[in-house]
Amino acid sequence: MTNKLGTNPVFRADWVVILIYICMLVFGWLSICGASYEIGQTDLLSWDTRTGKQLVWMVCASILALFLLLLDDRYFEIVAKALYWFFIILLFITPFIAKDIKGSKSWLSLGVVNLQPAEFAKCATALAVAKLFSTYGFTMAHRKDMIKAIGTIMLPLVLIVMQKETGSALVFFAFFLMLYREGLSGSLLFTAVAMVFYFVVSIRFGSDVMPSTLTSVGEFVALLSIWLFSLGMIRVYLPRTPHALRLLLWGGAILFLSMLFSHFVVPFDVSWALLGISIFVVGYLLWHAIELRIAKYLYISLFTLGSTLFLYSTDYALNNILQPHQQTRIRVLLGVEENNSGAGYNVNQSLIAIGSGGLTGKGFLEGTQTKLKYVPEQDTDFIFCTVGEEEGFVGSTIVLLLFFTLICRLIYLAERQSTTFGRVYGYCVLSIFFFHVLVNVGMVIGLMPVIGIPLPFFSYGGSSLWGFTLLLFIFLRIDVGNKLRERF
Amino acid sequence: MIGGVVALIIFIYIARLFSLQVMSDDYKASAESNALYKEIIYPSRGQILDRNGELLVYNEPSYNITVVMQEQVGVDTAEFCKAVGITPEVYLEKMAEIKNKRNYSRYTPQLFMTQIPAEEFAIMREKLSRFKGFSFEKRSSRRYATAHAAHILGDVGEVNEKEIENDEYYRNGDIIGKLGVERSYEKQLRGQKGVRILLRDVRGRIKGRFEEGKYDTQAIPGKDITLTIDMKLQVLAERLLEGKVGSIVAIEPNTGEVLCMASSPTYDPNMLVGRDRGKNHKLLKQNKRKPMLNRAVMGTYPPGSTFKITQSLIGLQEGIITPQTQFPCSGGFNYKGLHVGCHGHASPIALVPAIATSCNAYFCWNLYRMFDNRTKYKSVQEGMTRWKDHLVAMGYGYKLGIDLPSEARGMIPNADYYDKYLGKNWNGLTVVSISIGQGEVTATPLQIANLGAMVANRGYFYTPHVVKEIQGGQLDSLYTTKRKPMIDEKWYPYAVDGMRSAVTGGTCRGANIPGLDVCGKTGTAQNRGQDHSIFMGFAPKENPKIAVSVYVENGGFGATFGVPIGALIIEQYLNGELSDGSKAKANSIQARKISYPLYDK
Known part of the structure; x- marks a missing residue:
C-alpha cells in the first residue's frame, strides 16, 4: 500500500500517541481551571490567571512539537552528546545564578518566563544514554560500559540534588527500568524491590505483636520473606537441584516447632528461629559455593546475608541517621504516625479532596476542596486531586488509563525501532513517564511519600510541559525516521 | 515484563481510587466540614398577648460575647473584666465553664456572656474590639411588658445538655422555653432556624455561598400567641393574694378558657431575664414559700366542701338519693360509733338546703348508702369503682390536660388503694370522710374551678387552657372537644339551686352581689395548721360567663377569704370594674397577711 500521506513526518507520526497527547493537554488544562479557579472569577483566558498562562504554554508546546517533527531525526543523534554536556554545565552553574524559590535553586529567569533546566536535562540525558548504547560494541555485559551508562545517569542526578530538587533528581532512577530492558540483571532490580519491601514491612508493622508469642509482626514477616525470596532465587537460578525443597522443609519444620513451643510452653520471640533459618541458609549456600565452585550459590547467599543485614540496619538508620523531619515523613507515609496538621496535612487534604469526588465527581469548577485551597500545590504537584474531586472516580480512572495506554503504546513503538538509539531512547521516555505517574499519583492517593514531581501534561508550568513535549516528540520523530527508512 | 509492571501499578491505583x-x-463528610460553614439564622421568637390583645412578652435586641480560646491567649484579663463589667472571679468561673462543656473546641467561638441588653452592650462594643479572640453576635432577648402572670408566661433560658440530646434542633447556646407557655408552646414560639451554607477557605475566610444558596433555608419567625388570660383580672387576682399563699383560677365555662390564674407568692417575670437570671433563679428557688411553684396546677389540696357538689351529682345519678331524700343531722353524722361533726341547722334536711348549709351529715349518708348498697353493687369495691369513674370523668384524679407544664393530677383513691392500706375489711363508713373532700382526696385549684365550669354548663366542660389563639395555627383538638361526665343533665339544676341558695341564704352570703346571680360553694379544708379557705362558684346563674375557684392556704373558713375574693373576681369580670365598696374590700383583703409557720420555720 502506498501511503497517500507520503513521507511528511508530521502526517506519518504515530497518531495514537498524538491523540493521547492532545487529550491530556485538554484534560490537563481543564484541571488547572478547576484548581486555580477563584470564586467570582469569570475570565479563564486572561494572561493574569494561571489558566491563561497555561494556554500560552500549550500553544508554545504545540509549536515546539510541530517543529520537532519537522527536524531531521538523525540530527538528534548528532547533537545528543553536546546537548548533554551543555545541560550538565547549565545544571552546575544554575544554583549560583538562580533565584531562591521555596528553598530550591533550580529556576533560571529568562525575562518573561522562568525555566527549570532540570526538566530539560531529563531529555538530554535520555538522548545521551541512547547515543551511548548505540555506539559500536557497547554492551551491558562489559563492566566498563555499564559504569559509563550508570555514570551518565548519575551525573545530572547529583547536580540536581545540589539544587535541592530531590524530586526531580529521583526521576533519574527511572533510567534503571530502561537498563533492565537493555540487559541489567533482573536479580539486581529484584534485590532493590525486596529491600524496599523489608524496609516498609519492618517499620510499618514493627510495633505490632503476634498473638501468643513475643514476636514483632514486621520483623517476622520480613524474615519470612527473606527466607522465601532466597528459596525462590534458588528455584529460579538453580533449577533441578533439591536445595530449595530441602531448605523449605527443614526451615518450615523448625518454624512450626518453635511456634508450637511458643504457643504451648514458653512464649518467646519466634523471629530468633527465623533468623537462625536465614543464617543456616547462608551457611548452607556458602558451603555449596565453596564445595561446587558455582558462583550462583555465592550470589544467592550474599542476597540472603545482605537482606538480613539490611533489615537490621534499617531500624538503626531510621532512628539514628535520618533527620527528625525525615523520620516523621517516613513514619507518616507508612501509617505508623498520624499527623494531619504537619507532614500528613497535604496527603490528608488530598485524600479528602479525592475521596469527596465520589463516583462521578462534583463537576467542572465545582470542587470545594480545591477551589477553597485546602489542597496545597493543587495546580502543580497535587493536580490529580482536582481531577479526583471534580471528575470523580470515572474521570481519574480515565486519566490513569490514558497514561497506561500512552506507556503501552510507547513500549510497542520502542520495541519496533530498528536502531538501538531509537529503542533505548524510547525506553528512557516511557520509563520517565511511568516514574512520574507512579510517584505523583501514588503521592496524591497516599501510597507514596510526598515527593514533589509534576504529573506530565497536567501540572501547571511551562518547563515541565515543554520538557515532556520535547521528550515525547523527539521519540515520535525518531520513530517516523526509522519507519520511513525501513521502506526504502 | 515492563508492561506487566505498569499494568499492575495502574490497577493498584485504580483500586485505591475506587x-x-x-x-x-468519610472523605465526603470531611470535605463538608472542611469547606462548608453553616451560618444559622435565628428566627424571632413569637410574641405573647393577652385575650384583649395587650402585648405581654416581646423581643429586644441583645448581644452575646463569644471567645475563641485559641486566639485569646495573652489577653489582659484585668482590663477585659473592667471593659465588660465583671469581676476576675466571674471571668475565671466562666472560662472554666467553657472548658468543661462537652463539645468544647479551642478553635470555634464559645459563648462567654449571653443576653447582654443593647444599651449595656453599646458601652462595651468599642472596647471589645481591642481584645483578641473575643467577638460578639446579635441575638434577641425576651422582655416582659408586665410584672404579672409569671407562672403562665414562664421564661426562656439557654438549653441544657439534656434538651440538646432530646431534640436535635438545638445547639449549644440556643434559647428554649423553660416554664409556662414559653415551654408548652416552645415549638410554635421558636419558629424555625434558617441556615446559610457558606464556603470557607483553608484560612477560615468566607468565600461565598455554596451552590448560590441552593441549599439555604430561610428562618421562619415564631408564631405569636394570644392568651385566654384577661390581664386586668389577673392583676386583681394577684393583688388579692398578696401576703397569702394560695391560688385563684377563673374559667370561661362555655369555652374552657382560663381567664386568670394566680398563684401566690409570685414574682416579676422580668427577674428571669438577662444577666441576673441565674442569681434570681437561685433566690427564687431558695425561697421557702416556693414562689416558682404554680399552685393553681401544681398544688394538690383537699377540695373540702366544694367536693360535695360532685357527691350530689353522683348520688342523684346512681339513684342513691332523689332531690326529695332527707337525711338526719343531729350536730353531725352519727352512726355505729362514728361521728363527723356539722353545724347547727334544721334536721332532717333535703339536698338543696344541704348544699346551701354545707351539711356534712347529708353527704356522709349519701356516700355510705352508696358504698354499702349491695343491691346495686356486689361489693364495696364495685361501689367505689363506680364512684371513682364518675369523678375521673369530671376531671379529677388525672391531669386535666391544661397547656402548661408540670400539671399535677391530684388524688382520687380507688378500691385497690384501700384494699392495700386497710386490708379487705373496709366499708362505706371507713372511708366516709372522702365524701366531704377530706381524707385521701386531693385536687388542684384548676380541677375545682373546672367543676364550677362543668356545673355552670349543666353537664359538660372543655379542657381548661390558657392559649386562645396561635397565629396562623390551630389549637389542639383537646381544647375544642366537649368532655361530658357520666351525669344526666337533669340532675344539674339541683346542684345549681343548692349553690345559688348557698349565696342567697347559706354559707356564701358574702358573694351575693346584686344583679349578678352568683352561685357558689364554700370549702373549709382541715389540714395541719389552720384550715384552708376555699370557694368555688360561677355567675350569672343563667348563661354563666365565669367560673372561679379560690384557695387560700390556712385562710380559715371558706367565708373568710374564699368567698369575698371569689366575689370580687366575679364582679370585676362581669362588671368590668369594682364598685367603690368592693374596691375598699379589695384593698383590705390585699393588706391582710396570713402567717405561715409551716413554710417559714
Whole structure:
C-alpha cells in the first residue's frame, strides 16, 4: 500500500500517541481551571490567571512539537552528546545564578518566563544514554560500559540534588527500568524491590505483636520473606537441584516447632528461629559455593546475608541517621504516625479532596476542596486531586488509563525501532513517564511519600510541559525516521 | 515484563481510587466540614398577648460575647473584666465553664456572656474590639411588658445538655422555653432556624455561598400567641393574694378558657431575664414559700366542701338519693360509733338546703348508702369503682390536660388503694370522710374551678387552657372537644339551686352581689395548721360567663377569704370594674397577711 500521506513526518507520526497527547493537554488544562479557579472569577483566558498562562504554554508546546517533527531525526543523534554536556554545565552553574524559590535553586529567569533546566536535562540525558548504547560494541555485559551508562545517569542526578530538587533528581532512577530492558540483571532490580519491601514491612508493622508469642509482626514477616525470596532465587537460578525443597522443609519444620513451643510452653520471640533459618541458609549456600565452585550459590547467599543485614540496619538508620523531619515523613507515609496538621496535612487534604469526588465527581469548577485551597500545590504537584474531586472516580480512572495506554503504546513503538538509539531512547521516555505517574499519583492517593514531581501534561508550568513535549516528540520523530527508512 | 509492571501499578491505583471515592463516605463528610460553614439564622421568637390583645412578652435586641480560646491567649484579663463589667472571679468561673462543656473546641467561638441588653452592650462594643479572640453576635432577648402572670408566661433560658440530646434542633447556646407557655408552646414560639451554607477557605475566610444558596433555608419567625388570660383580672387576682399563699383560677365555662390564674407568692417575670437570671433563679428557688411553684396546677389540696357538689351529682345519678331524700343531722353524722361533726341547722334536711348549709351529715349518708348498697353493687369495691369513674370523668384524679407544664393530677383513691392500706375489711363508713373532700382526696385549684365550669354548663366542660389563639395555627383538638361526665343533665339544676341558695341564704352570703346571680360553694379544708379557705362558684346563674375557684392556704373558713375574693373576681369580670365598696374590700383583703409557720420555720 502506498501511503497517500507520503513521507511528511508530521502526517506519518504515530497518531495514537498524538491523540493521547492532545487529550491530556485538554484534560490537563481543564484541571488547572478547576484548581486555580477563584470564586467570582469569570475570565479563564486572561494572561493574569494561571489558566491563561497555561494556554500560552500549550500553544508554545504545540509549536515546539510541530517543529520537532519537522527536524531531521538523525540530527538528534548528532547533537545528543553536546546537548548533554551543555545541560550538565547549565545544571552546575544554575544554583549560583538562580533565584531562591521555596528553598530550591533550580529556576533560571529568562525575562518573561522562568525555566527549570532540570526538566530539560531529563531529555538530554535520555538522548545521551541512547547515543551511548548505540555506539559500536557497547554492551551491558562489559563492566566498563555499564559504569559509563550508570555514570551518565548519575551525573545530572547529583547536580540536581545540589539544587535541592530531590524530586526531580529521583526521576533519574527511572533510567534503571530502561537498563533492565537493555540487559541489567533482573536479580539486581529484584534485590532493590525486596529491600524496599523489608524496609516498609519492618517499620510499618514493627510495633505490632503476634498473638501468643513475643514476636514483632514486621520483623517476622520480613524474615519470612527473606527466607522465601532466597528459596525462590534458588528455584529460579538453580533449577533441578533439591536445595530449595530441602531448605523449605527443614526451615518450615523448625518454624512450626518453635511456634508450637511458643504457643504451648514458653512464649518467646519466634523471629530468633527465623533468623537462625536465614543464617543456616547462608551457611548452607556458602558451603555449596565453596564445595561446587558455582558462583550462583555465592550470589544467592550474599542476597540472603545482605537482606538480613539490611533489615537490621534499617531500624538503626531510621532512628539514628535520618533527620527528625525525615523520620516523621517516613513514619507518616507508612501509617505508623498520624499527623494531619504537619507532614500528613497535604496527603490528608488530598485524600479528602479525592475521596469527596465520589463516583462521578462534583463537576467542572465545582470542587470545594480545591477551589477553597485546602489542597496545597493543587495546580502543580497535587493536580490529580482536582481531577479526583471534580471528575470523580470515572474521570481519574480515565486519566490513569490514558497514561497506561500512552506507556503501552510507547513500549510497542520502542520495541519496533530498528536502531538501538531509537529503542533505548524510547525506553528512557516511557520509563520517565511511568516514574512520574507512579510517584505523583501514588503521592496524591497516599501510597507514596510526598515527593514533589509534576504529573506530565497536567501540572501547571511551562518547563515541565515543554520538557515532556520535547521528550515525547523527539521519540515520535525518531520513530517516523526509522519507519520511513525501513521502506526504502 | 515492563508492561506487566505498569499494568499492575495502574490497577493498584485504580483500586485505591475506587476504595477512596466509591467505597468510603468519610472523605465526603470531611470535605463538608472542611469547606462548608453553616451560618444559622435565628428566627424571632413569637410574641405573647393577652385575650384583649395587650402585648405581654416581646423581643429586644441583645448581644452575646463569644471567645475563641485559641486566639485569646495573652489577653489582659484585668482590663477585659473592667471593659465588660465583671469581676476576675466571674471571668475565671466562666472560662472554666467553657472548658468543661462537652463539645468544647479551642478553635470555634464559645459563648462567654449571653443576653447582654443593647444599651449595656453599646458601652462595651468599642472596647471589645481591642481584645483578641473575643467577638460578639446579635441575638434577641425576651422582655416582659408586665410584672404579672409569671407562672403562665414562664421564661426562656439557654438549653441544657439534656434538651440538646432530646431534640436535635438545638445547639449549644440556643434559647428554649423553660416554664409556662414559653415551654408548652416552645415549638410554635421558636419558629424555625434558617441556615446559610457558606464556603470557607483553608484560612477560615468566607468565600461565598455554596451552590448560590441552593441549599439555604430561610428562618421562619415564631408564631405569636394570644392568651385566654384577661390581664386586668389577673392583676386583681394577684393583688388579692398578696401576703397569702394560695391560688385563684377563673374559667370561661362555655369555652374552657382560663381567664386568670394566680398563684401566690409570685414574682416579676422580668427577674428571669438577662444577666441576673441565674442569681434570681437561685433566690427564687431558695425561697421557702416556693414562689416558682404554680399552685393553681401544681398544688394538690383537699377540695373540702366544694367536693360535695360532685357527691350530689353522683348520688342523684346512681339513684342513691332523689332531690326529695332527707337525711338526719343531729350536730353531725352519727352512726355505729362514728361521728363527723356539722353545724347547727334544721334536721332532717333535703339536698338543696344541704348544699346551701354545707351539711356534712347529708353527704356522709349519701356516700355510705352508696358504698354499702349491695343491691346495686356486689361489693364495696364495685361501689367505689363506680364512684371513682364518675369523678375521673369530671376531671379529677388525672391531669386535666391544661397547656402548661408540670400539671399535677391530684388524688382520687380507688378500691385497690384501700384494699392495700386497710386490708379487705373496709366499708362505706371507713372511708366516709372522702365524701366531704377530706381524707385521701386531693385536687388542684384548676380541677375545682373546672367543676364550677362543668356545673355552670349543666353537664359538660372543655379542657381548661390558657392559649386562645396561635397565629396562623390551630389549637389542639383537646381544647375544642366537649368532655361530658357520666351525669344526666337533669340532675344539674339541683346542684345549681343548692349553690345559688348557698349565696342567697347559706354559707356564701358574702358573694351575693346584686344583679349578678352568683352561685357558689364554700370549702373549709382541715389540714395541719389552720384550715384552708376555699370557694368555688360561677355567675350569672343563667348563661354563666365565669367560673372561679379560690384557695387560700390556712385562710380559715371558706367565708373568710374564699368567698369575698371569689366575689370580687366575679364582679370585676362581669362588671368590668369594682364598685367603690368592693374596691375598699379589695384593698383590705390585699393588706391582710396570713402567717405561715409551716413554710417559714
